Amino acid sequence: MFKKVSLALLVLLLVAVALGYSNKDQLLLAVIKYKSANEYEIGPARELNWAQGPAQASAQSAQRPPNIILIVADDLGYNDISTFGGGVAGGRVQTPHIDQLAAEGSVFSQSYSGAGTCAPSRAMMMTGRYPTRTGFEFTPTPSGMGGMVASISAGINNGLPPVLYDAELEESRPPYEIQGLPPEEITVAEILRDKGYQTVHIGKWHLGRKNGMAPHEQGFEESLLMASGLYLPEDDPNVVNAKLDFDPIDQFLWARLAYANSFNSGNEDRFEPGGYLTDYWTDESIKVIKANKNRPFFLYLAHWGPHTPLQATREDYEAVGDIKPHRLRVYAAMIRALDRSVGRITAVLEEEGLAENTIVLFTSDNGGPGYIGVPDVNHPFRGWKISQFEGGIRVPLFVKWPARIPAGTVVKTPVAHIDMMPTLVAAAGAAEPEGVEIDGENLLPLAEGASEESWGRRTLFWQSGHYRVVRHDDWKLQVTARPDKRWLFNLAEDPTEQENLADAHPEKLAELTALLDEHQRQSRGPLYPAVVEMPVAIDKTLAEQFEQGDAYIYWPN
CATH class of the missing domain: 3.40.720.10 (Alkaline Phosphatase, subunit A)
Structure with missing residues (x-):
């Protein structure tokens, strides 16, 4: 996962094994924790010097945005x-x-x-x-x-x-x-x-x-x-x-x-x-x-x-x-x-x-x-x-x-x-x-x-x-490739999306699919x-x- 392993890190891994971290993922997480702790120097809390605005409001303050x-x-x-x-x-x-x-x-x-x-x-x-x-x-x-x-x-x-x-x-x-x-x-x-x-x-x-x-x-x-x-x-x-x-x-x-x-x-x-x-x-x-x-x-x-x-x-x-x-x-x-x-x-x-x-x-x-x-x-x-x-x-x-x-x-x-x-x-x-x-x-x-x-x-x-969604008026269509699925809902009647109407309303499905396809055609990627x-x-x-x-x-x- 990392190209260089320091002596301290090797010691850490040996200690981790000794403490029972036999699981590969636990070992990798220990490595990540060590690397993160040593990645940047973090100084103590400090007072921040925020820029100070004028001491008095200007004469035009009534028109101020x-x-x-x-x-x-x-x-x-x-x-x-x-x-x-x-x-x-x-x-x-x-x-x-x-x-x-x-x-x-x-x-x-x-x-x-x-x-x-x-x-x-x-x-x-x-x-x-x-x-x-x-x-x-x-x-x-x-x-x-x-x-x-x-x-x-x-x-x-x-x-x-x-x-x-x-x-x-x-x-x-x-x-x-x-x-x-x-x-x-x-x-x-x-x-x-x-x-x-x-x-x-x-x-x-x-x-x-x-x-x-x-x-x-x-x-x-x-x-x-x-x-x-x-x-x-x-x-x-x-x-x-x-x-x-x-x-x-x-x-x-x-x-x-x-x-x-x-x-x-x-x-x-x-x-x-x-x-x-x-x-x-x-x-x-x-x-x-x-x-x-x-x-x-x-x-x-x-x-x-x-x-x-x-x-x-x-x-x-x-x-x-x-x-x-x-x-x-x-x-x-x-x-x-x-x-x-x-x-x-x-x-x-x-x-x-x-x-x-x-x-x-x-x-x-x-x-x-x-x-x-x-x-x-x-x-x-x-x-x-x-x-x-x-x-x-x-x-x-x-x-x-x-x-x-x-x-x-x-x-x-x-x-x-x-x-x-x-x-x-x-x-x-x-x-x-x-x-x-x-x-x-x-x-x-x-x-x-x-x-x-x-x-x-x-x-x-x-x-x-591949997960694309459109809401048009009160209708909402969700399309995914994994799984290959279409969910169509009428949010005015079903705001919690319980009843999939994709099969019951093929015309609405086609209308919203066309909107999604047109939106995708304009994408830069x-x-x-x-x-x-x-x-x-x-x-x-x-x-x-x-x-x-x-x-x-x-x-x-």
Whole structure:
């Protein structure tokens, strides 16, 4: 797996064998953990020198464009927030701050992510363009992850079909750091920067780290980047961990990830965050808001929570009560931290007198995953992250802007992450880039209460390799090559996708297939190949036994 093995690593392997790590995968994970721990020097936590705006507001502040804050959760299930009547652990853990944000603004009740996984969704938020135009179709993964996940999966007897992995193809793929959004793509951050905004990114990026792809090279003047993925060190006295022995991805992440950020340097200059990641990034976001209160700013707060590895603070773990199983309690505590973050952001806007003319948007990059073993994260919708059933792509979208958006507005029109960029550009009074095909639409008229019958777009697309999906009006078609399957649903009558109408409505099947084929004909093709295909059960979590006849898809990445 690695070309060079140091003396220290050989000693580690001998110790691992002596301790009983006779399993090949455990040995490889030990190697990955060792290599990761020694890959980069990680310095101590440091004070960040955020750029300071003017001490006083200008005389033209009354005409100042709105501040913009985009808060994106990672892998948040539709049922994880209580806005829609649910909440984690059967509603035991509520999300009052997120609920308040929704109540004071506009709720898009049929909002979709850009994809069933994170990175393509984030690229669509930044550009307003489908991956068929940008080529950014798959989620970047570290070298060796596909093979490691395939190997671990083979040893887990959960009944699923095998993971398909092409090691030779992976050799042809670019390194992880440059699997990203091409620098020539124009991001919303670049447009807002050129409009005079102070543009700041905090958190996850996942759109490349080198060669012009890092956030500070894609329009953000300042970037506090998630350089790895632990919320706290695994042995921190204040952390409660939940490891998932049934999930090969989780096993890889615990071996691969460290506790590190970087500042304005992409992949370099790593240092420890100043606390539990969700809270620390919120602390820094508050500093950014205060530093820029007298000039327009765009803050992209891209949370990691509640993505695995599951780690919570001990305080949050105790606060949510005696929830079982343990992994659900840790997960619930992570949701509590995420909700607290939203509350702290909205509170500081009030304290600084910025709330009236600040547009705050809240969403998730995709639906909740089945691989955490929590059955109801996407209730009532079917499916999970790494699928394009409604559970994988239906996400919350709340937009609050007191100066323009009436509280309590509910929009039923289907919208998606491709609409984020043109919406924010319009809010800032900026222009979309000339000569660039933008697939998204400005959502502000809908949010402000315009008639939904005036909305012109009827069709949305999703694509990951051979797995292609279209929603046209209320009809949704999913097409996969593995298995060779067509699912056709009427979402107006069957929003949870229970009755496959592909055989009963051949004319509608043909109509939507033609739309998919035309969309595919316009594709530039992916920037780099998919090297792994993951089998994903649609109706069961990864903690449950897959049985013959259960529905599944293969997800290319």
